[in-house]
Amino acid sequence: MTPDFPHLAAIRLGYGLSPLTPAPADPQAVLRSVPEAAAPDGWTTPMATDAQRQFAASRRQRNAGEIDTEEFRRIQSDLNHQRLSVLQRRVARAVDAPAGFGERLVQFWTGHFATVARNAPGHIMSGAMVDEAIRPHLNGHFADLLFAADTHPMMLNYLNQSGSVGPRSVFARRRPERALGLNENLAREALELHSLGVSAAYSQADVRELAELLTGLTYDQRKGRHYRPDAAEPGAETVLSESYGGPGTSGMDEIRRVFGNLARHPATAAHLSRKLAIHFAADDPPPDLVAALEAVWLETGGDLAQVNGALVSHPVLAANLRAKARQPFDFLVTALRALGLDGAAILALDPKRANQALWHPLTAMGQPFAQPRGPDGWPELAAAWITPQMLAARIGWALSQPARLCDALPDPRELVETALGPAASGALRWAVPKAENAREGVAIILASADLNRR
């Protein structure tokens, strides 16, 4: 039986079915979830900066003997609890969202603009990047999203932009002893990963010139993100045959302009249409869908509202159900929704339980929160996620966590219907009533390929 639109939309475009909310009736209901995802979770760059200061100060004070070990541990543990809150709020939003597509887009774009949080303040900054750069632009122009993400303090630190100084800038020339100069990291990934894609026709010279154009763009704890003309490489730069910067131009305006042109570039349209199709439809992306998204992207200059519209209404979504494996974050949210939990229950978890139910399982399933292996983000292929070790972690979660999260476990025979409805396979319907107890019945449903694919 082919599931109807509401079931398909909930399973493929959202975080699955929940007994608490009806599945979205039509594409408009799916799309309404995108502006709903724009509101922040409550993390800001100043909060992250304060946390960085506190983190550094507590170490300094402990080493200087100004605070004792107990006080130091208390400060560190407060920061660690905030790190868990970043995850809990993200999960709670996704669990509560009726259609979920907006929250799925948050995860997609956060993975596309991948950064790695290396400590508790880093996790708060990563949360701030989601709130300040990703969420506001889900339904806007890609140019604005690209600019916001690639100029966010989290990205500037992660890809070393804050240390990149024009070698011929006033600042560098006055400090010859410091040997200041370029760092190409952000410029390269902006072209290779964030916009054009590695197979596009750009050269090392484009990387270099873009890196030179980006000099001056920096972040520090005192002034936040800002542009320092004295650190910028003087003169014009040529990126993909277009000239930027030089006399009479404003540094930040020109950086915005180059990101705008990159965002509208045909190679970017092709790269991101393909990436969206891979993420939402199939590891081997359906050519029809890629072409449809690319056409809209080119026609609208990267208007994501239009691209989102083309994606959710495309008929291919009905053709290849379960072509994708849910990534671990997606799996956890889908399982929590299926169990009938709401966001309030997730936010109410104390730090110990949040670690047991969310943080550590994500790591064991191969997706440590906000810590992809590198700037290329998370892998897409199902085989990268359904390895023996990672599948064992999913089965383990399905076996141990539901009983601890739910006051009373759902009847597995009912759970099949509420979690999967018409999308449940015959094999699952056959197996569930034969489980020895509710705990294992629930585990079989949550660990099934039916639920772990979308």
Place this chain on the structure above:
Amino acid sequence: MLSRRFLLKSAAMAACSAAAHPLMSTITFASVPGDNRLVVIVLRGAMDGLDVVQPYGDPGLRALRRSLSPGPDQGAIDLDGFYALHPALSPLLPLWQAGELGFAHAVATPYRDKRSHFDGQDVLEAGSGNDVPVDVRRGGWLNRLLQAMPGVQAETAYSVGSEQMLILSGQARALSWAPDARLALSAQAQLLLDAVYHDDPLFREAAADAAEIGLDLGSDGRSRGQTGVRLARFAADRLNGETRIAAFSLSGWDTHARQGAVLGRTLGGLAETILALKERLGPNWGRTTVLALTEFGRTARENGSAGTDHGTGGAMLMAGGAVRGGRVHADWPGLADDALYQQRDLMPTRDVRAYAGWAMRGLFGTAPGLIEDTIFPGLDLGPDPRILR
């Protein structure tokens, strides 16, 4: 003969006190006839060869680098009057002195110009030429080596790990493993889950492998330190048994900023890893060759953050009792501006695959034609650098 199941179970027990980060640490194994052993370590992130093996005898080096690669006057260890070893590798100095550690310098894969980690690593592991899209069906070069060897046991190939190592993936079955284990799921639930997974090969096989090796279903995913050492001990235990080829990867080489501190830590981990292999392999160290390869080198010039950016030519490390070490192999291109590749990177003067090719020729008797046509398509093996004893 020991069954595969027994081997896997005993391996699981041996490792049960240590949990590994599931993403960072996968070891891939295969067993082949003979006594010689090959360990390939993929250094992900692009190791700066000019800092690890510093050509301080080249007057160009000081002009390019102010703080990095400071040479023997600033703590690096003089190797031969021209090259000096990064001080963080000093634990390996006894190996150098015993002739069990060597390097190849100014080497690269055929990958050029875009300097993407991900494409660079794909080319390194595929063993293919430049800009050839990575073909999943052709897999990695260690897998093609296996396919080319007579007497490889059909059942030695097995995939259990979390991160796939492309280098040993392909048609020949190879065992893959992340050291972490224990078990719990009722027999009935196991049977039911088997039925539920039956029509989905990906889930079916992953679950069967997980059950067979007794993976811990309650694992909380926490990991603790010393990844490389754990991987090395685990690999050595397998290599002391039937395994003859092991591959794993170490990360942390992408030193865009504060390279002095970052590279020192990562190199320290590499040194510990190699010493752990030696210690655990015992007498078998004498028949072992370790090759540590990276996707490309880094810029010859220091950047503005006391680091280096993505480059081209770099260095390869070779270690083991089977290695004829105590020397740095290189056709040194020089560091003058016009000697650099695109005026920015160390010029590669030899294909790094040639060293790996000559190693497999020496270890496993692989025919040169097979190496040049099939295992490393398009490679010119060139003269034998005689890296083995």
